[in-house]
Amino acid sequence: MPTTKVALFLAHSIALEVEAGDRYEELADVMEVHNNPEVAVLFRQMSDFSRKHAQSVQERAEAFQPLPELKSWEYRWNAPEPPEVGDFTGTHYLMTPFHALQFALANERRGWEYYNNMAADSPDPDVRSLAGAFAEEEAEHVKELEEWLTKVPRPTADWAEDPDPAAVID
Template sequence: MTSKVALFLAHAVALETEAGERYDELADVMDVHNNPEVATMFRQMAEFSRMHAAQVTARAAEFGPLPKLKSWEYRWNAPEPPEVGDFQGTHYLMTPFHALQFALANERRGWEFYNNSAKEATDPEVRRLGAEFAEEEAEHVETLESWLERTPRPDRDWAEDPDPAQVVD
């Protein structure tokens, strides 16, 4: 039988790993649309997610092998992990300000997941780890809020494309 701690850690690894994969996908999209500044930001966010996934994986080693869950076995409040932002929250002309807002929303959902895990867990180790991971996510939120404060807000017409695609399907 899988322990509650191993199950929690499997969720934490998936949360961070899939967030990194989504940021890589978004960076690729931004590269295709010649938005290198935002592509670079998303690649940096992907790297941060991979680093956090590696830290969680290293911590999980002391609890033995983690279960390999099927996609439908994860217990998220949405179809995807909390830190995996929805593509609908992006635009090919988005600015660094928008990219930081997107990442901030993801980190806040990550904090909420870990915080709720800490509050709702019956296992003391899951409560402890959840609280610890929530604290780390709170630091990420504070960092992104600080970056956002120093990032110029886009002009009102930021989404207007002076050279829109002329392709008709």
């Protein structure tokens, strides 16, 4: 029989991955609206990766049903948002694939940190074991993104140099 702590940890893990997938999808939509299809495709890929990881966590959670159904204010993160959800201020409609990958890498590092801390700090041995496995998966994601970053061109211009600034209406 699952412990409440394991079920609670799994509920958080699923929410973390689902929210990351949703946010990447929103960013992809924004990039499409601003005619930045290359970055939109990249964010859709990141959304797919997050959704696949959420599915993997859900499959592991089958043995621990039912999971608690938490309200948004009941989640406990080490930040205001789930760890893999980046701050939108780190994005811009002129961002390049390099910028998008840096954004995603920062998110994955926060995800690794969350799971790694849970693996180190939880008093529950089952949570520590699961969190350790999830931290290893996140470490792989970090490594993949670091490798991917070496293969995309570094931008020569800053996105603050907007060739088509917004019109100011008096």
